[in-house]
Amino acid sequence: ATLSPDGRHIAFLAPRGGVMNIWVAPTHDLEAARPLSAETQRPVLMFFWTHDSARLLYPQDSGGTENYLLYGVDLEGRGQAYTPFEKTRVQVVRTSHAVPDAILIGLNNRDPAWHDVWRLEHATGKLTELWRNEGGYAGVTADHDFSLILAQKNLPDGGSEIFRFEAGGALTSLFKYGLEDSQTTAVLRARDARHVYMLDSRGRDKAALTLFDAVTRESRLVAEDAKADVRGVMHDPETGGVVAYQAEYLTRQWVGLTPDAQAAIDFLDAHAGGQWSRISHSHDDRLWTIGVERAGSPVVNCLYDRDAGALTDLFSTRPELDGKPLSRMHPLEIRTRDGLTMVSYLSLPAGSDSDGDGAPDQPLPLVLFVHGGPWARDVFGYHPYHQWLANRGYAVLSVNYRGSTGFGKAYISAGDLEWGRKMHDDLIDAVEHAIRTGVTTRDMVAIMGGSYGGYATLAGVTLTPKVFRCGVDIVGPSNLFTLLETIPPYWAAIYEQFARRMGDPRTEAGRALLKERSPLTYVDKIEVPLLIGQGANDPRVNQRESDQIVAAMKAKGIPVTYVLYPDEGHGFARPENNLAFSAIAEGFLAECLGGAAQPIGDDLKGSSAQVPEGADIVGGLTEALAARG
Numbered sequence: 001a002t003l004s005p006d007g008r009h010i011a012f013l014a015p016r017g018g019v020m021n022i023w024v025a026p027t028h029d030l031e032a033a034r035p036l037s038a039e040t041q042r043p044v045l046m047f048f049w050t051h052d053s054a055r056l057l058y059p060q061d062s063g064g065t066e067n068y069l070l071y072g073v074d075l076e077g078r079g080q081a082y083t084p085f086e087k088t089r090v091q092v093v094r095t096s097h098a099v100p101d102a103i104l105i106g107l108n109n110r111d112p113a114w115h116d117v118w119r120l121e122h123a124t125g126k127l128t129e130l131w132r133n134e135g136g137y138a139g140v141t142a143d144h145d146f147s148l149i150l151a152q153k154n155l156p157d158g159g160s161e162i163f164r165f166e167a168g169g170a171l172t173s174l175f176k177y178g179l180e181d182s183q184t185t186a187v188l189r190a191r192d193a194r195h196v197y198m199l200d201s202r203g204r205d206k207a208a209l210t211l212f213d214a215v216t217r218e219s220r221l222v223a224e225d226a227k228a229d230v231r232g233v234m235h236d237p238e239t240g241g242v243v244a245y246q247a248e249y250l251t252r253q254w255v256g257l258t259p260d261a262q263a264a265i266d267f268l269d270a271h272a273g274g275q276w277s278r279i280s281h282s283h284d285d286r287l288w289t290i291g292v293e294r295a296g297s298p299v300v301n302c303l304y305d306r307d308a309g310a311l312t313d314l315f316s317t318r319p320e321l322d323g324k325p326l327s328r329m330h331p332l333e334i335r336t337r338d339g340l341t342m343v344s345y346l347s348l349p350a351g352s353d354s355d356g357d358g359a360p361d362q363p364l365p366l367v368l369f370v371h372g373g374p375w376a377r378d379v380f381g382y383h384p385y386h387q388w389l390a391n392r393g394y395a396v397l398s399v400n401y402r403g404s405t406g407f408g409k410a411y412i413s414a415g416d417l418e419w420g421r422k423m424h425d426d427l428i429d430a431v432e433h434a435i436r437t438g439v440t441t442r443d444m445v446a447i448m449g450g451s452y453g454g455y456a457t458l459a460g461v462t463l464t465p466k467v468f469r470c471g472v473d474i475v476g477p478s479n480l481f482t483l484l485e486t487i488p489p490y491w492a493a494i495y496e497q498f499a500r501r502m503g504d505p506r507t508e509a510g511r512a513l514l515k516e517r518s519p520l521t522y523v524d525k526i527e528v529p530l531l532i533g534q535g536a537n538d539p540r541v542n543q544r545e546s547d548q549i550v551a552a553m554k555a556k557g558i559p560v561t562y563v564l565y566p567d568e569g570h571g572f573a574r575p576e577n578n579l580a581f582s583a584i585a586e587g588f589l590a591e592c593l594g595g596a597a598q599p600i601g602d603d604l605k606g607s608s609a610q611v612p613e614g615a616d617i618v619g620g621l622t623e624a625l626a627a628r629g
Helices: 259-271 384-391 409-413 422-436 452-463 480-485 489-502 508-516 519-525 543-555 575-593 621-628
Strands: 009-016 019-026 055-060 069-074 079-081 091-094 102-111 114-121 126-131 139-142 148-154 160-165 171-177 186-190 195-200 208-213 219-223 230-235 242-248 252-256 275-281 287-293 300-305 310-316 329-335 341-347 366-370 395-399 445-450 470-474 530-535 561-565 610-613
Touching (some): 091 139, 114 139, 114 489, 148 186, 148 489, 195 219, 208 230, 219 242, 242 259, 252 259, 259 300, 341 422, 366 384, 366 452, 384 395, 395 422, 422 445, 422 452, 445 575, 452 470, 452 519, 470 575, 480 489, 480 508, 480 543, 519 543, 530 543, 530 575, 543 561, 575 621
Parallel strands (some): 366 395, 470 530, 530 561
Antiparallel strands (some): 009 019, 069 079, 091 102, 114 126, 139 148, 148 160, 160 171, 186 195, 195 208, 208 219, 242 252, 287 300, 300 310, 329 341, 341 395, 561 610
């Protein structure tokens, strides 16, 4: 639920004709909601208001290619395509209340590796080039008047250099930082034409919030947390100053930096009924929308009227789950064999933990669900996969293995060159913890995940074939060398980070390391059932990654079920495809671990799912494919 800057309307995403689209309603009359956008193929995944409150803009790709173009729709439902280019990925550089009729965007239609900066007049669609990126800069920062202040360039050592724009467009170097700070140091936003807020880990381990002066080159500490990186901030919409920050170790905590902000935080902590995050606010900052994660319910969107001191529920984000027996997530800490602490999350089936202590009354089959990235993290709160799998009778465990973000740069760097080694050891240590504490038994563990989580799944069934009963790999790389050969051109700026944190394919030693850590190298070690899901248009993990390991398994006579989606990319955006894969995965896991499964039936209806290999391995899949036609 996203407020217009004038506070008069709320926009949100909901199905229109079975496809997620943008809807709008008067702020105090959601019953009068009406659809605005009219997408019929791909769901709208995100949107934002223009600062004149006259229209909503949203990025959209085709078939999961991640070549996002920018579209808009006004309050009368009139749509407009702003960037009608081929093979282009739009970036939003800056929006500002000081320039309500325009936004700054980045376009890579001239050079696919780098984005130039353009001003877009959203009422007319007029585009004006402001800066041509001919120096290989990864990004720029603009102030509230759309003057360019800073530019960032990635360096051969995996770090970055920050430059200041001078009069006439010349660039002056301000400072550099190395690979160790690359995931924990970044410019957030300009407060004015001289000062920018940063997340900054230079000279410390955890990312702190600082205010950097681009003239004096001095930084002032604004906020820090002892156990976790600062991850999010709230800005004063008028001054641009940061008024609150968020840090997240086991759970999310907001801290106010002004009395006014702290008063709002105290009110929501007392009345929201669960962990909350601010979604949007009116320009006068008197109205907020927040998302609340209450125990046993999906996320609820609420309207917070600060003047009235009133918090009103607007809608549940998943109304069909209201009143259903959802599972409680338990945060916990797990020690690795070499003494690190992994922040982890365990969900148990409803009714399996009679005393609520986070341990089931009897051991359960366990799904180790591994997050992607790997430079990302799992968080406390509503998790769709946790809820679904727990409902089917599984304990579900997610761990922030080394290399995960949010816990300081040393924890990230502990994963450097450790794909398939210490990062994988961490996952095995989590399984051992679950066995030791009675959550599961050694013969009842599956591994599942997407992207890096898919790689971890493939590593699990090849490098440690005795640990897992089965694996579910979603868009996971099998060959790290070919993965780095096929990354998108717009990732050129961060290629050095991949090479230095994974293994450098430009050197003999790096190639040997990548081969050693690739699951494809050990395909003959696979002893357990494997399910693979892949989008044919995936620009991050190319279809070749799944094709290679499926072909190798087939050549060695090892059974595998391979589900391919010709209209998807890095994951499954269309609900019909997501439902189809979930139905297949549910049947697959039931045969491996014995959990509950709803028959596939007509759950493939409307899906593009193709099953080149192993349809006969999952009960009912062959029949469902035949029935779909």
